[in-house]
Amino acid sequence: MKAIRYHVRGGPEVLRLEEVAVPKPGAGEVIVRVHAVGVNPGDWQIRSGLAGDAFKLPYIPGWDVAGVVVGAGEDGAGWRPGDDVFGMTTDSGACAEYVAVPAGQLARKPESVDFVRAAALPQSGFAAWHALFMQGELKAGQTVLINGAAGGVGHLAVQLAKWKGARVIGTASARNEPFVRERGADEFVDYAEELSEKLKQSADLVLDTVGGGRGDWLLDVLKPGGRLVPVAWGRYSPDKAARASVAVQEVQYPPIGTAGLAELARLADEGRLVPAIDSIFPLEETVRAHEKSESRRARGKIVIRVT
Template sequence: MKAIIVHEFGGPEVMRLEDVPTPAPDAGQVLVKIEAAGVNPVDTYLRSGNHAHAPALPYTPGKDGAGVVQQVGDGVTEFKAGDRVYTAGSISGTYAEFSLCEVTHLGRLPDNVTFEEGAGIWTPYATAYRALFQKAGARAGETVLIHGASGGVGIAAIQWATHAGLTVFGTASSDEGKKLVGDQGADRVIDHTDDGHLEEVRKLTDGRGVDVIIEMLANVNLQNDFDGLSMFGRITVVGNRGSLEFNPRVVMGKDATVYGMSLFNAPAKDKQEIHRAIFDGFDQGYLKPVIGESIALGDAPRAHQQVIESKAFGKIVLVP
């Protein structure tokens, strides 16, 4: 089969399309024919070696994908050959024509969801759900500010939050991105390149500030986020690309709570809750990924370059 292989950590160029043996499932495992693979910012951190969970070399990137069950190992009763699934993890990686998964990595893909959309499910929607509900405890009637709302996680957060009855402010910078955020149902779209955007947040909340902030780029925004946060507000940090000088007094002054999170750390019971919520959301139609671009598997380096650009627009997927 064809697969992207990383032999050394580095830039996007270290990813190469190679011929490798197709894996066979052992007991409790499932082989999935990948129709589309999701590309996430965390994939770029892992590839560069700048992540606490850096994989052993060589490896095939990717945990998110969607496709059809090709073969099941002994003891697998939850799925059978021909079932449509999305992946929430992978043993062998999803940037490939086939991916070997533990049965617990898989979720059923509703018939009304395409494979490309399915490839954009797990990391964005699980991250957004965990950030909003399992960490920040967001609830109906509250107001949430979603930074970088035109990217995959941002779009997912808008959809989750609006369905849950929150008032949603979403930030973006490009005209295309701002239109997308509005189209997804945000109550107000804010240009985060405007130095006064947090003042706008305060005005929109009658000076009170928002209850929850979902922070995608903490090294740039976190210090200033407190200018737009309410007393006793909560911030969930889901993305960061560097260090910052931070004054803890801004947290103390508002009795605020800052949560860090990583899907790698989510316990099994939380993941089970997320899987159930995802299936319900897609089955009922209030969740739907926006695909920014579909890129051929061999062009994975270009996909990685695009996913880390600041003007995110929808989900990037690889197609074998």
């Protein structure tokens, strides 16, 4: 089968289109004929070595997958050839014509959503869900600020928070204001501008999808007793957080499972969670997909179409 692989870590140029063996299903695994692969920053963070060297080379990138079941190993959890599915692999490998996925990390593809949009959902959608509702315990009537509201995680977080009945403030660059408001944000903040007085101490929860070393202003946005949930790694002054009486949580990488995916699929079928597609690249142009993601300027999700 065709697959994108790399043999050394480095820039996007290390990605190669190669012929490799079709994977065989292990116990509890399902083989999926891949139609589409969602791109996540983790793909190039692993490729470049930024995420360490835990993943063995040669390596096929791609975690988020949508496709059709073609076979299953022992205990394939009831999946049958011909089932349309979406989900997430355990240690990547989706940028290929076939991939082995644990049966418990797949769910039925939302019926009203095509393979491209289904592949855009798993990692970003579940990260947003987990940060907002599990870590952030967001409730109807509360206010949440989503930093990075135009990105893969952020634009889904805006929609999930609105579905929950929260008031949503989204941040991005000025060019993305219409996009963020169309996703449902009640207020928009251009991150290049000074924080306005009226935003200070206005949010119960801040979800930070941007991270890095410049997140201290987010502490000013929280009401006393509020919490900041980072989805990406960031540094926040512990002293400032203590003075403001706000809690800063740790980044978590929640395990994704069939139940969580099925909930995302239900919301997608109801039209409440609609992934926006920034761009679609063929498998052969995975280099361009990585370059686009690495630019950190994606609006919504980047997806690779395999068939």
